[in-house]
Amino acid sequence: MTHTVATAKKLEEALRADGVRITRQRAAILKVLSEAEDHPDATELHRRARDIDESVSLATVYRTLTALEEQGIVHRHSFEGTPARFETADLPHHDHIIDLDTGEVVEFRSDKIERLQAAIAEELGYDVVRHRLELYCRRKDK
Amino acid sequence: MTHTVATAKKLEEALRADGVRITRQRAAILKVLSEAEDHPDATELHRRARDIDESVSLATVYRTLTALEEQGIVHRHSFEGTPARFETADLPHHDHIIDLDTGEVVEFRSDKIERLQAAIAEELGYDVVRHRLELYCRRKDK
DNA sequence: TTACGTGCAAAGGGTTTGCAAGAGT
DNA sequence: ACTCTTGCAAACCCTTTGCACGTAA
Numbered sequence: 001m002t003h004t005v006a007t008a009k010k011l012e013e014a015l016r017a018d019g020v021r022i023t024r025q026r027a028a029i030l031k032v033l034s035e036a037e038d039h040p041d042a043t044e045l046h047r048r049a050r051d052i053d054e055s056v057s058l059a060t061v062y063r064t065l066t067a068l069e070e071q072g073i074v075h076r077h078s079f080e081g082t083p084a085r086f087e088t089a090d091l092p093h094h095d096h097i098i099d100l101d102t103g104e105v106v107e108f109r110s111d112k113i114e115r116l117q118a119a120i121a122e123e124l125g126y127d128v129v130r131h132r133l134e135l136y137c138r139r140k141d142k
Numbered sequence: 143m144t145h146t147v148a149t150a151k152k153l154e155e156a157l158r159a160d161g162v163r164i165t166r167q168r169a170a171i172l173k174v175l176s177e178a179e180d181h182p183d184a185t186e187l188h189r190r191a192r193d194i195d196e197s198v199s200l201a202t203v204y205r206t207l208t209a210l211e212e213q214g215i216v217h218r219h220s221f222e223g224t225p226a227r228f229e230t231a232d233l234p235h236h237d238h239i240i241d242l243d244t245g246e247v248v249e250f251r252s253d254k255i256e257r258l259q260a261a262i263a264e265e266l267g268y269d270v271v272r273h274r275l276e277l278y279c280r281r282k283d284k
Numbered sequence: 285t286t287a288c289g290t291g292c293a294a295a296g297g298g299t300t301t302g303c304a305a306g307a308g309t
Numbered sequence: 310a311c312t313c314t315t316g317c318a319a320a321c322c323c324t325t326t327g328c329a330c331g332t333a334a
Binding site for chain 1: 322
Protein backbone atom coordinates (compact mmCIF):
# COMPACT_ATOMS: atom_id res chain seq x y z
CA MET A 1 0.00 0.00 0.00
CA THR A 2 1.68 3.20 -1.10
CA HIS A 3 1.07 6.64 0.23
CA THR A 4 0.65 10.10 -1.12
CA VAL A 5 -1.36 9.97 -4.26
CA ALA A 6 -2.78 13.36 -3.34
CA THR A 7 -0.69 16.19 -4.67
CA ALA A 8 -0.59 19.53 -2.92
CA LYS A 9 -2.28 20.94 -6.02
CA LYS A 10 -5.22 18.61 -5.69
CA LEU A 11 -5.62 19.46 -2.05
CA GLU A 12 -5.58 23.16 -2.89
CA GLU A 13 -8.23 22.71 -5.53
CA ALA A 14 -10.41 20.80 -3.12
CA LEU A 15 -10.13 23.62 -0.62
CA ARG A 16 -10.66 26.38 -3.15
CA ALA A 17 -13.79 24.59 -4.33
CA ASP A 18 -15.12 25.10 -0.84
CA GLY A 19 -14.36 28.79 -0.87
CA VAL A 20 -11.30 28.44 1.33
CA ARG A 21 -8.42 30.84 0.70
CA ILE A 22 -5.00 29.43 -0.05
CA THR A 23 -2.60 31.33 2.14
CA ARG A 24 1.15 30.90 2.31
CA GLN A 25 0.70 28.97 5.52
CA ARG A 26 -1.92 26.64 4.13
CA ALA A 27 0.12 26.01 1.01
CA ALA A 28 3.02 24.93 3.19
CA ILE A 29 0.85 22.66 5.29
CA LEU A 30 -0.75 21.09 2.22
CA LYS A 31 2.64 20.44 0.68
CA VAL A 32 3.88 18.78 3.83
CA LEU A 33 0.72 16.70 4.13
CA SER A 34 0.81 15.57 0.53
CA GLU A 35 4.43 14.53 0.83
CA ALA A 36 4.10 12.70 4.12
CA GLU A 37 4.65 8.99 3.80
CA ASP A 38 4.01 8.37 7.46
CA HIS A 39 1.33 9.39 9.96
CA PRO A 40 2.66 12.58 11.55
CA ASP A 41 1.03 14.42 14.44
CA ALA A 42 0.31 18.14 14.50
CA THR A 43 3.62 19.07 16.09
CA GLU A 44 5.57 17.13 13.51
CA LEU A 45 3.56 18.69 10.68
CA HIS A 46 4.23 22.08 12.23
CA ARG A 47 7.95 21.36 12.28
CA ARG A 48 7.92 20.31 8.63
CA ALA A 49 5.74 23.21 7.51
CA ARG A 50 8.04 25.70 9.19
CA ASP A 51 10.90 24.48 7.02
CA ILE A 52 8.91 25.80 4.07
CA ASP A 53 7.44 28.89 5.68
CA GLU A 54 8.84 30.08 8.99
CA SER A 55 5.69 31.94 9.89
CA VAL A 56 3.39 28.93 10.22
CA SER A 57 2.08 28.65 13.76
CA LEU A 58 0.89 25.51 15.51
CA ALA A 59 -2.56 27.06 15.89
CA THR A 60 -2.83 27.40 12.13
CA VAL A 61 -1.71 23.83 11.66
CA TYR A 62 -4.53 22.71 13.92
CA ARG A 63 -7.05 25.02 12.28
CA THR A 64 -6.09 23.81 8.83
CA LEU A 65 -6.20 20.17 9.81
CA THR A 66 -9.64 20.61 11.33
CA ALA A 67 -10.84 22.30 8.15
CA LEU A 68 -9.36 19.59 5.96
CA GLU A 69 -10.92 16.95 8.13
CA GLU A 70 -14.31 18.60 7.79
CA GLN A 71 -13.93 18.57 4.03
CA GLY A 72 -13.07 14.89 4.23
CA ILE A 73 -9.64 15.57 2.75
CA VAL A 74 -7.73 14.41 5.78
CA HIS A 75 -8.28 11.69 8.34
CA ARG A 76 -7.47 12.15 12.01
CA HIS A 77 -6.49 9.09 14.03
CA SER A 78 -6.44 9.14 17.79
CA PHE A 79 -4.34 6.12 18.60
CA GLU A 80 -3.86 5.13 22.22
CA GLY A 81 -1.46 7.17 24.26
CA THR A 82 -0.32 9.57 21.54
CA PRO A 83 -1.44 12.91 20.10
CA ALA A 84 -3.69 12.62 17.05
CA ARG A 85 -1.99 11.65 13.81
CA PHE A 86 -3.05 12.65 10.33
CA GLU A 87 -3.04 11.34 6.79
CA THR A 88 -4.54 12.46 3.50
CA ALA A 89 -7.77 10.71 2.61
CA ASP A 90 -6.76 9.76 -0.90
CA LEU A 91 -6.29 6.06 -0.22
CA PRO A 92 -9.17 3.61 -0.14
CA HIS A 93 -10.45 2.81 3.31
CA HIS A 94 -8.04 0.90 5.51
CA ASP A 95 -7.33 0.15 9.13
CA HIS A 96 -4.09 0.35 11.11
CA ILE A 97 -1.53 -1.73 12.87
CA ILE A 98 0.44 0.28 15.44
CA ASP A 99 3.87 -1.06 16.32
CA LEU A 100 4.03 -0.76 20.10
CA ASP A 101 7.81 -0.56 20.11
CA THR A 102 8.42 1.96 17.36
CA GLY A 103 5.10 3.77 17.01
CA GLU A 104 5.23 2.94 13.32
CA VAL A 105 1.86 2.62 11.59
CA VAL A 106 1.10 -0.03 8.97
CA GLU A 107 -2.05 0.02 6.91
CA PHE A 108 -4.15 -2.98 6.05
CA ARG A 109 -7.51 -3.68 4.60
CA SER A 110 -9.94 -6.56 5.03
CA ASP A 111 -13.24 -6.72 3.23
CA LYS A 112 -14.10 -9.79 5.23
CA ILE A 113 -13.80 -7.98 8.54
CA GLU A 114 -15.68 -5.07 7.06
CA ARG A 115 -18.57 -7.33 6.07
CA LEU A 116 -18.60 -9.10 9.39
CA GLN A 117 -18.85 -5.78 11.21
CA ALA A 118 -21.82 -4.73 9.14
CA ALA A 119 -23.51 -8.08 9.70
CA ILE A 120 -23.03 -7.92 13.45
CA ALA A 121 -24.37 -4.38 13.68
CA GLU A 122 -27.28 -5.30 11.45
CA GLU A 123 -28.20 -8.17 13.69
CA LEU A 124 -28.30 -5.85 16.69
CA GLY A 125 -30.42 -3.33 14.83
CA TYR A 126 -27.72 -0.84 13.88
CA ASP A 127 -26.16 0.71 10.81
CA VAL A 128 -22.42 1.29 11.00
CA VAL A 129 -21.66 4.95 10.34
CA ARG A 130 -17.92 4.57 10.83
CA HIS A 131 -15.61 2.34 12.72
CA ARG A 132 -12.23 2.20 14.33
CA LEU A 133 -10.08 -0.90 14.11
CA GLU A 134 -6.56 -0.75 15.46
CA LEU A 135 -4.19 -3.61 16.13
CA TYR A 136 -1.51 -2.81 18.69
CA CYS A 137 1.27 -5.18 17.78
CA ARG A 138 4.82 -6.28 18.25
CA ARG A 139 7.10 -7.69 15.58
CA LYS A 140 7.27 -11.44 15.64
CA ASP A 141 10.52 -13.25 16.53
CA LYS A 142 13.09 -10.55 17.31
CA MET B 143 -24.54 -10.44 27.47
CA THR B 144 -25.05 -9.60 31.12
CA HIS B 145 -22.93 -7.33 33.21
CA THR B 146 -21.53 -7.29 36.68
CA VAL B 147 -20.42 -10.73 37.57
CA ALA B 148 -17.67 -9.16 39.64
CA THR B 149 -18.78 -8.46 43.18
CA ALA B 150 -17.25 -5.66 45.19
CA LYS B 151 -15.84 -8.36 47.47
CA LYS B 152 -14.00 -10.05 44.64
CA LEU B 153 -12.54 -6.76 43.50
CA GLU B 154 -11.36 -6.06 47.04
CA GLU B 155 -9.70 -9.44 47.28
CA ALA B 156 -7.94 -8.88 44.01
CA LEU B 157 -6.58 -5.58 45.27
CA ARG B 158 -5.63 -6.87 48.70
CA ALA B 159 -3.72 -9.69 47.00
CA ASP B 160 -1.55 -6.99 45.48
CA GLY B 161 -0.89 -5.33 48.79
CA VAL B 162 -3.30 -2.50 48.18
CA ARG B 163 -5.17 -1.09 51.17
CA ILE B 164 -8.94 -1.06 51.16
CA THR B 165 -9.92 2.39 52.28
CA ARG B 166 -13.45 3.74 52.71
CA GLN B 167 -13.06 5.56 49.43
CA ARG B 168 -11.88 2.54 47.51
CA ALA B 169 -14.62 0.40 48.96
CA ALA B 170 -17.17 2.89 47.69
CA ILE B 171 -15.60 3.03 44.24
CA LEU B 172 -15.41 -0.76 44.01
CA LYS B 173 -19.05 -1.09 44.99
CA VAL B 174 -20.11 1.41 42.39
CA LEU B 175 -17.98 -0.26 39.74
CA SER B 176 -19.26 -3.73 40.53
CA GLU B 177 -22.86 -2.57 40.36
CA ALA B 178 -22.53 -0.59 37.16
CA GLU B 179 -24.49 -2.04 34.29
CA ASP B 180 -23.35 0.62 31.88
CA HIS B 181 -20.00 2.13 30.91
CA PRO B 182 -19.66 5.19 33.16
CA ASP B 183 -16.89 7.76 32.94
CA ALA B 184 -14.81 8.95 35.90
CA THR B 185 -17.11 11.86 36.71
CA GLU B 186 -20.16 9.63 36.78
CA LEU B 187 -18.36 7.08 38.96
CA HIS B 188 -17.36 9.93 41.24
CA ARG B 189 -20.98 11.06 41.51
CA ARG B 190 -22.14 7.54 42.36
CA ALA B 191 -19.32 6.90 44.81
CA ARG B 192 -20.08 10.09 46.67
CA ASP B 193 -23.58 8.84 47.34
CA ILE B 194 -21.94 6.10 49.40
CA ASP B 195 -19.11 8.12 50.88
CA GLU B 196 -19.20 11.89 50.66
CA SER B 197 -15.47 12.22 51.05
CA VAL B 198 -14.46 10.53 47.79
CA SER B 199 -12.62 12.95 45.54
CA LEU B 200 -12.35 12.82 41.78
CA ALA B 201 -8.58 12.46 42.09
CA THR B 202 -9.02 9.30 44.11
CA VAL B 203 -11.48 7.94 41.59
CA TYR B 204 -8.87 8.41 38.88
CA ARG B 205 -6.09 6.98 41.01
CA THR B 206 -8.16 3.94 41.88
CA LEU B 207 -9.22 3.37 38.29
CA THR B 208 -5.63 3.57 37.13
CA ALA B 209 -4.59 1.07 39.79
CA LEU B 210 -7.42 -1.28 38.89
CA GLU B 211 -6.52 -1.00 35.25
CA GLU B 212 -2.93 -1.89 36.00
CA GLN B 213 -4.09 -4.98 37.87
CA GLY B 214 -6.21 -5.88 34.86
CA ILE B 215 -9.36 -5.63 36.94
CA VAL B 216 -10.87 -2.79 34.99
CA HIS B 217 -10.84 -1.84 31.33
CA ARG B 218 -10.60 1.74 30.17
CA HIS B 219 -12.19 2.66 26.84
CA SER B 220 -11.39 5.93 25.12
CA PHE B 221 -14.23 6.22 22.67
CA GLU B 222 -14.23 9.11 20.23
CA GLY B 223 -15.18 12.49 21.57
CA THR B 224 -15.94 11.48 25.15
CA PRO B 225 -14.02 11.12 28.40
CA ALA B 226 -12.74 7.59 29.06
CA ARG B 227 -15.35 5.08 30.19
CA PHE B 228 -14.76 2.11 32.45
CA GLU B 229 -16.03 -1.41 33.02
CA THR B 230 -14.97 -4.33 35.20
CA ALA B 231 -12.90 -6.90 33.36
CA ASP B 232 -14.96 -9.88 34.49
CA LEU B 233 -16.63 -10.52 31.15
CA PRO B 234 -14.95 -12.45 28.36
CA HIS B 235 -13.33 -10.27 25.74
CA HIS B 236 -15.71 -8.26 23.63
CA ASP B 237 -15.83 -5.19 21.43
CA HIS B 238 -18.23 -2.25 21.39
CA ILE B 239 -20.94 -0.61 19.38
CA ILE B 240 -21.39 3.05 20.31
CA ASP B 241 -24.80 4.55 19.54
CA LEU B 242 -23.99 7.94 18.03
CA ASP B 243 -27.34 9.39 19.06
CA THR B 244 -27.56 8.21 22.66
CA GLY B 245 -23.97 7.39 23.60
CA GLU B 246 -25.21 3.99 24.70
CA VAL B 247 -22.68 1.17 24.46
CA VAL B 248 -23.54 -2.33 23.29
CA GLU B 249 -21.13 -5.21 23.59
CA PHE B 250 -20.53 -7.85 20.97
CA ARG B 251 -18.09 -10.57 20.30
CA SER B 252 -16.86 -12.18 17.10
CA ASP B 253 -14.34 -14.97 17.06
CA LYS B 254 -14.25 -14.75 13.30
CA ILE B 255 -13.11 -11.15 13.35
CA GLU B 256 -10.68 -11.98 16.09
CA ARG B 257 -9.13 -14.74 14.00
CA LEU B 258 -8.98 -12.58 10.90
CA GLN B 259 -7.15 -9.88 12.81
CA ALA B 260 -4.56 -12.33 14.03
CA ALA B 261 -4.12 -13.74 10.54
CA ILE B 262 -3.63 -10.31 9.00
CA ALA B 263 -1.10 -9.27 11.61
CA GLU B 264 0.70 -12.57 11.24
CA GLU B 265 1.01 -12.10 7.53
CA LEU B 266 2.61 -8.70 8.06
CA GLY B 267 5.03 -10.10 10.61
CA TYR B 268 3.28 -8.98 13.78
CA ASP B 269 1.73 -10.43 16.90
CA VAL B 270 -1.40 -8.68 18.13
CA VAL B 271 -0.89 -7.58 21.74
CA ARG B 272 -4.30 -5.93 22.02
CA HIS B 273 -6.77 -4.33 19.70
CA ARG B 274 -9.51 -1.78 19.59
CA LEU B 275 -12.63 -2.34 17.54
CA GLU B 276 -15.44 0.15 17.83
CA LEU B 277 -18.49 0.48 15.62
CA TYR B 278 -20.04 3.95 15.70
CA CYS B 279 -23.64 3.28 14.75
CA ARG B 280 -27.16 4.55 14.39
CA ARG B 281 -30.30 2.56 14.99
CA LYS B 282 -31.86 1.24 11.81
CA ASP B 283 -35.29 2.44 10.64
CA LYS B 284 -36.51 4.92 13.20
C1' DT C 285 -11.81 46.62 -0.02
C1' DT C 286 -13.52 43.43 2.88
C1' DA C 287 -14.14 39.23 4.67
C1' DC C 288 -11.36 35.60 5.93
C1' DG C 289 -6.99 33.94 8.00
C1' DT C 290 -3.13 34.63 11.07
C1' DG C 291 0.06 34.65 15.34
C1' DC C 292 0.07 35.01 19.99
C1' DA C 293 -1.19 33.96 24.33
C1' DA C 294 -4.69 32.50 27.11
C1' DA C 295 -8.35 29.21 28.00
C1' DG C 296 -10.31 24.50 27.83
C1' DG C 297 -11.15 19.77 29.25
C1' DG C 298 -9.85 15.45 30.86
C1' DT C 299 -6.41 13.47 33.66
C1' DT C 300 -2.33 13.38 36.68
C1' DT C 301 0.55 14.89 40.52
C1' DG C 302 3.05 17.38 44.72
C1' DC C 303 2.18 18.11 49.18
C1' DA C 304 0.82 18.00 53.90
C1' DA C 305 -2.73 15.83 56.52
C1' DG C 306 -5.21 11.37 57.41
C1' DA C 307 -5.97 6.48 58.09
C1' DG C 308 -5.37 1.21 57.11
C1' DT C 309 -2.80 -2.66 59.01
C1' DA D 310 4.23 3.38 64.30
C1' DC D 311 4.86 3.22 59.59
C1' DT D 312 3.66 3.50 55.19
C1' DC D 313 0.15 4.01 52.00
C1' DT D 314 -3.72 6.93 50.66
C1' DT D 315 -6.30 11.05 50.61
C1' DG D 316 -8.18 15.87 49.28
C1' DC D 317 -6.95 19.94 47.38
C1' DA D 318 -5.17 22.74 44.06
C1' DA D 319 -1.93 23.24 40.74
C1' DA D 320 0.17 21.26 36.76
C1' DC D 321 -0.11 18.69 32.39
C1' DC D 322 -0.86 17.82 27.60
C1' DC D 323 -3.07 18.35 23.52
C1' DT D 324 -6.15 21.19 21.30
C1' DT D 325 -9.14 25.19 20.62
C1' DT D 326 -10.20 30.12 20.79
C1' DG D 327 -10.45 35.53 21.44
C1' DC D 328 -8.40 39.29 19.73
C1' DA D 329 -6.10 42.73 16.96
C1' DC D 330 -3.38 42.62 12.94
C1' DG D 331 -2.56 40.84 8.07
C1' DT D 332 -3.66 39.50 3.59
C1' DA D 333 -5.92 36.74 -0.42
C1' DA D 334 -9.19 37.61 -3.83
